[in-house]
Amino acid sequence: MPFFLNAKVRDLVPYEPIMGDFPVRLDANESFLRPDSVAFEEIARAVEGVAFNRYPDPTAAALTAAFAGYYGIDSTRVTAGNGSDELLSVLLTAFTQQDDKVVTFTPDFSMYGIYATLSGCEHMPLEKKNGQLDLSAAQGIRARVVLFSNPCNPTSLTIPAEEIRRFVRSTPALVVLDEAYMDFSDPANSLLHEVDEYENLIVLRTASKALGMASLRLGFAVTNERLTAVLRAVKSPYNVNAVSQAIGTALYSNRARVRAGIEQIRAERDKLVDLFNLVVRQVPGQLALIGAQANFLFVHCTKADDVVAYLKEQGIIIRQFGDFLRITVGSAEENTLLLAALQEFYGGESYA
Ligand code: PMP
Numbered sequence: 001m002p003f004f005l006n007a008k009v010r011d012l013v014p015y016e017p018i019m020g021d022f023p024v025r026l027d028a029n030e031s032f033l034r035p036d037s038v039a040f041e042e043i044a045r046a047v048e049g050v051a052f053n054r055y056p057d058p059t060a061a062a063l064t065a066a067f068a069g070y071y072g073i074d075s076t077r078v079t080a081g082n083g084s085d086e087l088l089s090v091l092l093t094a095f096t097q098q099d100d101k102v103v104t105f106t107p108d109f110s111m112y113g114i115y116a117t118l119s120g121c122e123h124m125p126l127e128k129k130n131g132q133l134d135l136s137a138a139q140g141i142r143a144r145v146v147l148f149s150n151p152c153n154p155t156s157l158t159i160p161a162e163e164i165r166r167f168v169r170s171t172p173a174l175v176v177l178d179e180a181y182m183d184f185s186d187p188a189n190s191l192l193h194e195v196d197e198y199e200n201l202i203v204l205r206t207a208s209k210a211l212g213m214a215s216l217r218l219g220f221a222v223t224n225e226r227l228t229a230v231l232r233a234v235k236s237p238y239n240v241n242a243v244s245q246a247i248g249t250a251l252y253s254n255r256a257r258v259r260a261g262i263e264q265i266r267a268e269r270d271k272l273v274d275l276f277n278l279v280v281r282q283v284p285g286q287l288a289l290i291g292a293q294a295n296f297l298f299v300h301c302t303k304a305d306d307v308v309a310y311l312k313e314q315g316i317i318i319r320q321f322g323d324f325l326r327i328t329v330g331s332a333e334e335n336t337l338l339l340a341a342l343q344e345f346y347g348g349e350s351y352a
Helices: 037-048 061-071 083-094 111-118 161-170 192-197 225-234 242-253 255-282 304-313 332-345
Strands: 078-081 101-106 122-127 145-149 174-178 201-206 219-223 287-291 296-301 319-321 324-328
Touching (some): 037 242, 061 078, 061 255, 083 111, 083 174, 083 201, 083 219, 101 111, 111 122, 111 145, 192 219, 255 332, 304 324, 304 332
Parallel strands (some): 101 122, 101 145, 174 201
Antiparallel strands (some): 078 219, 296 324
């Protein structure tokens, strides 16, 4: 007998990261920093202390305490996940019923739509005008969940906290605010410290960006007591492995080092923006920097296909979205190679 796929998975397209060996990877919004030797010693000690024969702590108590300590929040409001990706999937399953509407905005993080569809919801992606997030566009829709990133992946733009507060207060929907990149932007635009003031707000954070630990798969949902109880009840009990818990605990406990890492990434980002703007001025009308609030730049490019292909030939990988480029901030050396290649492409003088 033929086996027919069910409707909600029939047309799903798997997330396709760019594979292959490229010397300069600026495609996945990862950190360019690797732990220094002292951090590696702390990591090794943390791993040595893991009880490998035991299941991990289902509450990830030490990890959530270290995370909460770093951000100055109450750890009883934190649920850890196997990356914020897992938390997105868990919370969309938990807080929706079949055929509920889930509103997202395009462009935004592509996995939102996949998890919404998988949870049996009607996914309603609202087109942003000129890439600008306008929450009032969701106002008339009886949505169960409204989900967006701030700063936004891929636009690298931020909207003010006050706009989000107003929206959260005015909607009966659950608002899922993904602050994966907030550490690189203005902390005044974060709602991380305000979750107890609302019945309907979940803030997501991750160790993949600011902490530079995408390999560990650690994400965090921060929300009020009532919603935290639901998240902890519905997640699989041992969702965060003990090795990641131990390493994450050690790393978040060193506040000064986490801050220094973020500062280093921000400094490289700002340098890259300045130098990139020099290239922009040399090719009027061809390149425009749209946003740089995160650890990546979002750029309008009239020759996006050709630029991406040329960079790839030079061993440099970035992400393309139609006429737009998303360029992760790399190390000083990687950024110099990128700028030199762009200069070469546009026939100008090389930086290298
Ligand atoms: N949210 C946003 C906005 C992202 O860009 C990403 C990863 N690119 C994630 C969540 C997923 O992060 P994690 O590594 O914690 O699963």
